[in-house]
Amino acid sequence: MKKIKVTNLAKSREIKSGWFSMVATKATAEAQGFDHVALHIFGEIGWEVTAAEFIQQLEALGDVETIEVEVGSVGGNVWEGLAIYNALITHKAKISMLVTSLAASMASVIVQAAAPGELRMMQSSMQMIHNPATGVWGDQHDHEKAAEALGKIREALVGAYMRRFTGTEEELITMLDQETWLTAEDCVANGLADEVVDVELEIAACLTTEAITKVYDNAPKEFLALIEGSAPEGQDEDNAASAVRMQLVHDTIAKHKQSAAADDNSQDDLDMTEEEKAAAAKAERQVEAKRQSDIRAAFKLHNINGTMDVLMESCIADIDCAIADVNAKILAELGKGSLPAGGAAHVVEDSIDNFRAGVGEAIEMRMGVKKVDHSNEFVSTSLIEMCKRSATMRGIDIAGLNRDKIVAVGLQPGSDFPGILENIVGKEVLRGYQETPEIYSTLARIGTLPDFKASSRTGLGAAPSLPANSELQEVETITVADRKQSIQLATYAARIGLSRQAIINDDLGEFSRMIMKVGQAARRTVGDQFANVFTQHADGQLLDEGAARIFDAARTNTGTGGVPTTASFAQMRTLMMTQSDVGGNATNLNINPRYILCPVALEGQCQVVAQSEKEVLAAKTATTPNTERGRWEILMDSRLDTANAARYYALGDPNVYDTIEVAFLDGLDEPQIQEVDIYDPMGVYWVGWIDCVAQALDFRAMAINDGS
Numbered sequence: 001m002k003k004i005k006v007t008n009l010a011k012s013r014e015i016k017s018g019w020f021s022m023v024a025t026k027a028t029a030e031a032q033g034f035d036h037v038a039l040h041i042f043g044e045i046g047w048e049v050t051a052a053e054f055i056q057q058l059e060a061l062g063d064v065e066t067i068e069v070e071v072g073s074v075g076g077n078v079w080e081g082l083a084i085y086n087a088l089i090t091h092k093a094k095i096s097m098l099v100t101s102l103a104a105s106m107a108s109v110i111v112q113a114a115a116p117g118e119l120r121m122m123q124s125s126m127q128m129i130h131n132p133a134t135g136v137w138g139d140q141h142d143h144e145k146a147a148e149a150l151g152k153i154r155e156a157l158v159g160a161y162m163r164r165f166t167g168t169e170e171e172l173i174t175m176l177d178q179e180t181w182l183t184a185e186d187c188v189a190n191g192l193a194d195e196v197v198d199v200e201l202e203i204a205a206c207l208t209t210e211a212i213t214k215v216y217d218n219a220p221k222e223f224l225a226l227i228e229g230s231a232p233e234g235q236d237e238d239n240a241a242s243a244v245r246m247q248l249v250h251d252t253i254a255k256h257k258q259s260a261a262a263d264d265n266s267q268d269d270l271d272m273t274e275e276e277k278a279a280a281a282k283a284e285r286q287v288e289a290k291r292q293s294d295i296r297a298a299f300k301l302h303n304i305n306g307t308m309d310v311l312m313e314s315c316i317a318d319i320d321c322a323i324a325d326v327n328a329k330i331l332a333e334l335g336k337g338s339l340p341a342g343g344a345a346h347v348v349e350d351s352i353d354n355f356r357a358g359v360g361e362a363i364e365m366r367m368g369v370k371k372v373d374h375s376n377e378f379v380s381t382s383l384i385e386m387c388k389r390s391a392t393m394r395g396i397d398i399a400g401l402n403r404d405k406i407v408a409v410g411l412q413p414g415s416d417f418p419g420i421l422e423n424i425v426g427k428e429v430l431r432g433y434q435e436t437p438e439i440y441s442t443l444a445r446i447g448t449l450p451d452f453k454a455s456s457r458t459g460l461g462a463a464p465s466l467p468a469n470s471e472l473q474e475v476e477t478i479t480v481a482d483r484k485q486s487i488q489l490a491t492y493a494a495r496i497g498l499s500r501q502a503i504i505n506d507d508l509g510e511f512s513r514m515i516m517k518v519g520q521a522a523r524r525t526v527g528d529q530f531a532n533v534f535t536q537h538a539d540g541q542l543l544d545e546g547a548a549r550i551f552d553a554a555r556t557n558t559g560t561g562g563v564p565t566t567a568s569f570a571q572m573r574t575l576m577m578t579q580s581d582v583g584g585n586a587t588n589l590n591i592n593p594r595y596i597l598c599p600v601a602l603e604g605q606c607q608v609v610a611q612s613e614k615e616v617l618a619a620k621t622a623t624t625p626n627t628e629r630g631r632w633e634i635l636m637d638s639r640l641d642t643a644n645a646a647r648y649y650a651l652g653d654p655n656v657y658d659t660i661e662v663a664f665l666d667g668l669d670e671p672q673i674q675e676v677d678i679y680d681p682m683g684v685y686w687v688g689w690i691d692c693v694a695q696a697l698d699f700r701a702m703a704i705n706d707g708s
Helices: 051-060 078-089 106-113 140-161 169-177 184-190 209-213 221-228 239-262 274-300 309-317 323-336 349-366 383-393 403-411 416-434 500-505 509-535 566-577 600-611 638-644
Strands: 002-004 013-017 020-025 036-045 066-076 094-104 119-122 126-129 180-183 195-199 445-449 455-460 482-487 490-499 593-598 614-616 621-625 633-636 648-652 660-665 672-675 683-696 702-705
Touching: 020 051, 036 078, 036 106, 051 078, 066 078, 066 106, 078 106, 078 140, 094 106, 106 126, 106 140, 119 184, 140 169, 180 184, 184 195, 274 309, 274 323, 309 323, 349 383, 349 416, 383 403, 383 416, 383 500, 403 416, 403 500, 416 509, 416 672, 416 683, 482 683, 490 500, 490 509, 500 683, 509 638, 509 660, 509 683, 566 593, 566 600, 566 648, 566 702, 593 600, 600 633, 600 638
Parallel strands: 002 195, 036 066, 066 094, 094 119, 094 126, 119 195, 445 660, 593 633
Antiparallel strands: 013 020, 020 036, 126 180, 455 482, 490 683, 593 648, 614 621, 648 702, 660 683, 672 683
16 A cells, blocks of 8 residues: 655745635746645535636646645535536646545546546545435426436446446446446546555545535445544544554445345434434434525525525425425516516517527528628627527517527527527538548548457458369369458547637627637548548558558559659559459459559659650650650648658559448548537537547558659
C-alpha cells in the first residue's frame, strides 16, 4: 500500500466558495503564472455556488500543469456535476483525484475525470453510484418525456463510468439500479479507482453523518459509525489506532454486504433499539428540513414580488411533494400568465411547425446558406427574440425575466429553439463534409459493417487451369484457397455548441463557420484513416495474410527505388500483373493497375510520365515512345508528403480487385449529429461523430516505389 504525506503547500492564491476551495501555487515567487492547483470538493455540489463560478475560478488561473483534487461529497446537482466533470476532463493539466471519505452520486462521476492511474482512495473511503432521479407533474406524455430524458442522462453518466469500469455496461447498469455502495477495494476491483492509499497524517473526515443521512436512505450504518468515530479536527490518530479503525472498515462493510445479500426484508428495522429509533427520527427531521430548504431555493429565482408565495407554502406543507416535483409546478404556474381570460390558449401543431420552419429558414439566411427572402417574417428577428417567441408559443410567461433567464427558458428541454438549431447544424455539417474532396472515394471500396466487433473479409483465390480430360476419364476435383482479413470500426467524435453569449450578442458568424468546419473535419478524418494504410508504417498497414505488411520483399510488390519514370511505372505494372494466387493455383494473375498515388511533391513528375509522348527517363525525356502514356490516373495526397515525399504507389481499380476498403457502421458514410439532451442554461450543444475504418484487403493489387 502506497503512503502519501499531506503537506501544506506555500499559498499564493486561495479561493473558498461554498462547496469547493482552491489553492494555487507557483514554483517560484517570480514565476508569471501558477503551475499547481490543490482543489477540495466538499459538501453538496452546486447548492451554494454554481459550476459556472467553479469553472471561471479555475480558468482564471491560466495554464497550470497539475490539478490535485480531494473529494468528500454526498453529490449534488447533476447538471452542475457534469459541467465540472467536463471542465476537468478537458483541462490541459494532469488531473489527480483523492477520495478522502465519500464520493457519492455526482461526486463519484466527477472523480472519474482523473488521469489514468491518478484516482486514489483512502482505505476507509467509499463511492456510491446510482441512477439519476427527477420528479414530474403532468400527463402521460410529460412522464414519458421525463423518462426519456432520465435515460439519456444515465447514458451520459454510464459513459463517464465506463472510462474506467472493467466490467460490462450491463453490469454497471445493474449496480446503478441497486444504488451500490463500494469500498475503496471494491472500486479498485471494478476499475472505478486505481489505488488504495494510507496517510501518515490522518485527514479529519469532511462529512458528517447528518450530511449523508439527509440525502440517502441506504448508506451503510457501519460507514456512518466510522465517520462519527473518526479523529476530531486538529487531532491525529496514532498508527495503532489507525490500523484498528482500518480493519474495522473491512469487517463492518463486509458484514453489511452479507446482511443485505442474505435477506432484503430482514428484521433489523423491526428490532431497533431506542437509540436507533431516535437516530432514525432525527434523520427524518433532517431530510424534511433539507426538502423545505430546497423548495425555497427553487422558488427564489421565479418568485418575483412574492407572486408564488401561496404555491411555495403549499409545496412545503405537502410532505409528499419532493423537490423534483417543484420545477414542474413552477413551470405550470409560469404558463398561467399567458392564458387569455376566456380560457386556455391552444397552439395548434400547424402553427408550431410553421414557426419552426420560418425561424429555421431565417437563421439559414443570416448564415448565408440560403438567399435572403424578405417575405419571411423572421428574417430580421434576433436570436433572443426567437427564444422569446419559442417560449410564448408553448404558453410560457416570460414577463419580468432578464435576457439570461429568457435564454435559459429558450434552451430548456421541450423548447423548439434547440430542435430548430439541430436541423440546421445537421445540414451544415453534412454540407461541409460533402464539399471536402478526399481521394479515398476513388481509390477504396466503400463497405458497411453491422457493429464494432472485429469482423473478417473473406476472399477466394483463383482456380487452377482445368486439366485435360480423356474420354470416360473421371473428372478431377479442384480446390480454391481462401484468405481472410480482419477489419474493425472505430468512432471519431467532437462536440460543438452555441453559447448563451452568442445568442445574447446575436452572433451567428462564428457558429456558422464552426459547424461547416466540423463537417470538413469529419471528411478529413476518414481521409486520415485511408492515408494511414500507407503512412502509419514505412511498409504500409499490417495484413493478416502472412502476418506481414502490405509492401514486403516476400510479397514481390516493391519496385527498385527511383524518381517517377517510364521504367518505374512499367516495373510496378509488371510486379502486379505477375502476382501469384494465395493458394498457388495460378501465377501471372494479370492484375491491371490503374492509379498512381503520390505525394504533392511528385505529382508533376508523375503527370509527365502518364502523359508524355516520349519515354521519360530519370534525367531527361528520350526519343523513344512512352509505353506508359495514357495507362494511369494520377492522384495525390499531402499526407504522403509528411510521411515520405519520395514514395509513390500503384493501385488497381477497387471495383475490380481487392485493394482497400473504407467501411462505415450500417453504411452511414456521412457524419451523424445529435443534440446533447442535457439542459444547460449556458448554451446548447451537439455531438457529431462518424464510425469508420480503412483496411487494406490484399497486397496483390498494390505496389510501391520507395523513391530512394
